[in-house]
Amino acid sequence: MGPEPETVAELGEFGLIERVVGGRRQPATTLLGPGDDAAVVVAGDGRVVACTDVLVEGVHFRFDWSDPVHVGHKAVAANLADIAAMGASPTAVLVGLACPPTTKVPVIDGIFAGIFAEAGRGRAGVVGGDTTSGPAVVISITALGDLGGRAPVLRGGAMPGDVVAVAGNLGWSAAGLAVLRRGFRSPVNVVAAHRAPEPPYAAGVDAAEAGATAMIDVSDGLLADLGHIGAASSVAIDVRTDLVQVHQRLVDVASALGGDPRHWVLTGGEDHALAATFPGPHSVPKGWHTIGTVGRGEGVTVDGKAYQGAVGWQHWR
Amino acid sequence: MGPEPETVAELGEFGLIERVVGGRRQPATTLLGPGDDAAVVVAGDGRVVACTDVLVEGVHFRFDWSDPVHVGHKAVAANLADIAAMGASPTAVLVGLACPPTTKVPVIDGIFAGIFAEAGRGRAGVVGGDTTSGPAVVISITALGDLGGRAPVLRGGAMPGDVVAVAGNLGWSAAGLAVLRRGFRSPVNVVAAHRAPEPPYAAGVDAAEAGATAMIDVSDGLLADLGHIGAASSVAIDVRTDLVQVHQRLVDVASALGGDPRHWVLTGGEDHALAATFPGPHSVPKGWHTIGTVGRGEGVTVDGKAYQGAVGWQHWR
Numbered sequence: 001m002g003p004e005p006e007t008v009a010e011l012g013e014f015g016l017i018e019r020v021v022g023g024r025r026q027p028a029t030t031l032l033g034p035g036d037d038a039a040v041v042v043a044g045d046g047r048v049v050a051c052t053d054v055l056v057e058g059v060h061f062r063f064d065w066s067d068p069v070h071v072g073h074k075a076v077a078a079n080l081a082d083i084a085a086m087g088a089s090p091t092a093v094l095v096g097l098a099c100p101p102t103t104k105v106p107v108i109d110g111i112f113a114g115i116f117a118e119a120g121r122g123r124a125g126v127v128g129g130d131t132t133s134g135p136a137v138v139i140s141i142t143a144l145g146d147l148g149g150r151a152p153v154l155r156g157g158a159m160p161g162d163v164v165a166v167a168g169n170l171g172w173s174a175a176g177l178a179v180l181r182r183g184f185r186s187p188v189n190v191v192a193a194h195r196a197p198e199p200p201y202a203a204g205v206d207a208a209e210a211g212a213t214a215m216i217d218v219s220d221g222l223l224a225d226l227g228h229i230g231a232a233s234s235v236a237i238d239v240r241t242d243l244v245q246v247h248q249r250l251v252d253v254a255s256a257l258g259g260d261p262r263h264w265v266l267t268g269g270e271d272h273a274l275a276a277t278f279p280g281p282h283s284v285p286k287g288w289h290t291i292g293t294v295g296r297g298e299g300v301t302v303d304g305k306a307y308q309g310a311v312g313w314q315h316w317r
Numbered sequence: 318m319g320p321e322p323e324t325v326a327e328l329g330e331f332g333l334i335e336r337v338v339g340g341r342r343q344p345a346t347t348l349l350g351p352g353d354d355a356a357v358v359v360a361g362d363g364r365v366v367a368c369t370d371v372l373v374e375g376v377h378f379r380f381d382w383s384d385p386v387h388v389g390h391k392a393v394a395a396n397l398a399d400i401a402a403m404g405a406s407p408t409a410v411l412v413g414l415a416c417p418p419t420t421k422v423p424v425i426d427g428i429f430a431g432i433f434a435e436a437g438r439g440r441a442g443v444v445g446g447d448t449t450s451g452p453a454v455v456i457s458i459t460a461l462g463d464l465g466g467r468a469p470v471l472r473g474g475a476m477p478g479d480v481v482a483v484a485g486n487l488g489w490s491a492a493g494l495a496v497l498r499r500g501f502r503s504p505v506n507v508v509a510a511h512r513a514p515e516p517p518y519a520a521g522v523d524a525a526e527a528g529a530t531a532m533i534d535v536s537d538g539l540l541a542d543l544g545h546i547g548a549a550s551s552v553a554i555d556v557r558t559d560l561v562q563v564h565q566r567l568v569d570v571a572s573a574l575g576g577d578p579r580h581w582v583l584t585g586g587e588d589h590a591l592a593a594t595f596p597g598p599h600s601v602p603k604g605w606h607t608i609g610t611v612g613r614g615e616g617v618t619v620d621g622k623a624y625q626g627a628v629g630w631q632h633w634r
Contacts, residue, residue, distance in 0.1 A: 036403070
């Protein structure tokens, strides 16, 4: 036995793979996990839902604001939320990772700890991947999911007369980012919401079973993502601020820092909440709450008017 | 209409997606292609085969040696060969792409032209992906495949008494790299084999149907990858040089450049040929040719002896 390896280069590719996957448990949907040319995953529905998301160090995350475990967690959460937004249950993730050879082993350990933890929360296996040398840490996650016999819920199915509802946190990630930007580390639950969002995966299946007509993962911000539903469905969407919940914790943070909590809720990205449209108020399932209506026309309005706040959503990307 | 965008930054994310996917045809297995939160792909078998491979500029490819179209082609070929090596038929690929904002639009056009062309050759849809800013061009491809009711062919199933066979080109990519390293651009078919390998995808399914006991994609080099089968199967593998075909073109190139064509065949990587073991000579299907035998013990030998050539395979990575 030589000394404990300190960097990825010392560990080597096979050492890294063994370190990352050794002794991990996989869900029953993982028929064949890492180690062969490819993995085999249950797709009982006869269709598989798939999406990919890439996170780049310095663009999507900074190691001075997020621990490696948070980065791995967030990369998986962003992808599994996309699976949930189709009305599917996550089954598996694959991980493409590029990093400088000088990357310290605990950074890799942390990233994969976050990946396995959040995949586990979503009941998805971590079934394969590839690790390689690169100029920065780049994490590419592909997630797979199963529709359980349901039709996928697309962005384009909203109809005039539908109601708009959301599930999960909104504005928390933006509030956490505002806290971090001011150099603070608390309130911890707001900061945690930015570093390691926990999307409501099961709410996506609930929405599909309840007859949701359109659904999207809120990654760019509520108004921006409702705009995607509106455009794909050729409808207008109006959000009513008296229905939008602004958690007291966000009010407190905004009061301390001078921000606008409602602006965070309406435009903050990266919470990976789900937004959907339903045929009527009685079809909105438990865990979702109604925030607006679908009408004829185009565009997203707030209380019937164009939103006057600064367009914040591109800012968070 | 403004001026034609020159860089990815000018094009913007949505412009890039529209440019890349607009007007493309997808195979029938693509139930829902790019544009929503996730794609939906046929998995008629009830299982899905999945793998991921990451290519990094400056590590796996250089734009002065390979055109963007070759880079896209090669990224897909490497992944679909892994699907084929399980005995599965490719169905879909997803593309994660990071690139500097200054990347010229024709580079992106070329990468995706290569991706769509090789995916099309493998009958796979290009069903989704993500494009983002990054410090270098990083291409992460995930491929999906269908087993058509067959058991996956793993690395660990070879048995003493089996024969070893290969399908596809061996040594061509290494020969092409040797040519490029000397500053030449011909012979063109050798250089093309390095830039844009064409793995024999259908041969993987043929091998599975013929009862292959183990199979692998030759990405690191024939001896190295047979070593993976040997280790996973706890068997010894002997390659007989009198059975290994060395194409006259490789002999000619080696003669001109001073290389050893057999060394290229035995240790050159990145051709993405397939190597497999079969229960006996009569079970080796058309398109495959026998090159050796499986015995008790461990390790890979050439004509019964340890291979004396330089260990070349890590070199090509």
